[in-house]
Amino acid sequence: MTAPIPSPVWQPAASRVIPIAAPANLRTRGLVPEIVTLSWAPKSSADHFDFSLDLSAILDQTGDHLAAIEQVDIPTASGLPTELTVLWSSVVQGLACIMLGGGSPGEIEQIVVYVVTQQGRRLAPRVELAITAATDATTPTPAPTMPGDIPVPPNAIQLPDGTILTGPGGRPYLIA
Template sequence: MTAPIPSPIWQPACARTIVIPEPTNLRARGLVASIVPLSWAPKSSAENSDFSLDASEILCCTNDYIAHVSASVTTAQGLPTDLSVSWCSIVNGLACVFLGGGEPGTTQTVNVEITTQQGRVISQDVLIAIVSGTASAPNPVPTLPNGTPIPPNAIQLPDGVILLADNSQPLLIA
């Protein structure tokens, strides 16, 4: 397996990174674990920021790494000010999601799906509170001509061309 390559360009914010905890083995002792939801730091509607998940604990001792990340806001209602996913990427081994917008005074659920190089699929719901204030739509992010968002760790040639994989997705420094 290829270990994550440190990104020289862009770093996820530590303050908005949480670890996906390894599952506890309570059933062997006759106990049922309560599910504790994960929550990112609150954001304002006008804020457009990266939020990350660290899967190192759940992948410990597997020699496995994140290969793909996708995310969706399961509580979105189709409004222009809904919390939305601008892009997803893998940066320094973290599953990074760039979020913008959000209806003030609500708590939204973001489902992050991580696929690993060995084929594991981790589907993790994360809550995020949108603090009170004025509702605003997410800021636009750079995109390819086909509308695919360009994350900050996409490989870009000196002439500005973004290198693409066979599936027309940007190649990443991941």
């Protein structure tokens, strides 16, 4: 399998990377309750930050690597214009990286990141993110988009004329 390619343009913030650990003992899964709540460092509604998940421990010694983020779901989203919003998502430096903006002050949001690996493994880690009351509720600034409202992550391959190189589905090719 192809190992992650270092991105020359974008570096995920190390302070907002959560390593996803492999289960401690597969034999007792289901017999012993696993109560693990993952959470990123809090952000204010006005912040636009990248948050990442490192799945390398789960994929250790499999020869497998993260291939894509299929979708990011925020089941606690309120429907308001200031709700926590995914501005873009991408595989960057082998991490599942998402850019988030907005959010209701004082709330704890849940984010589910659906990923697929090069060998077809599918994972859906759930993470919590507290929105501090440091600022008022703020409408997120939208990310640059291509036709069809497809967001352009910072590791999209850009041609010299400024256009984004895309694949058959209209999705940008990435340095991932």
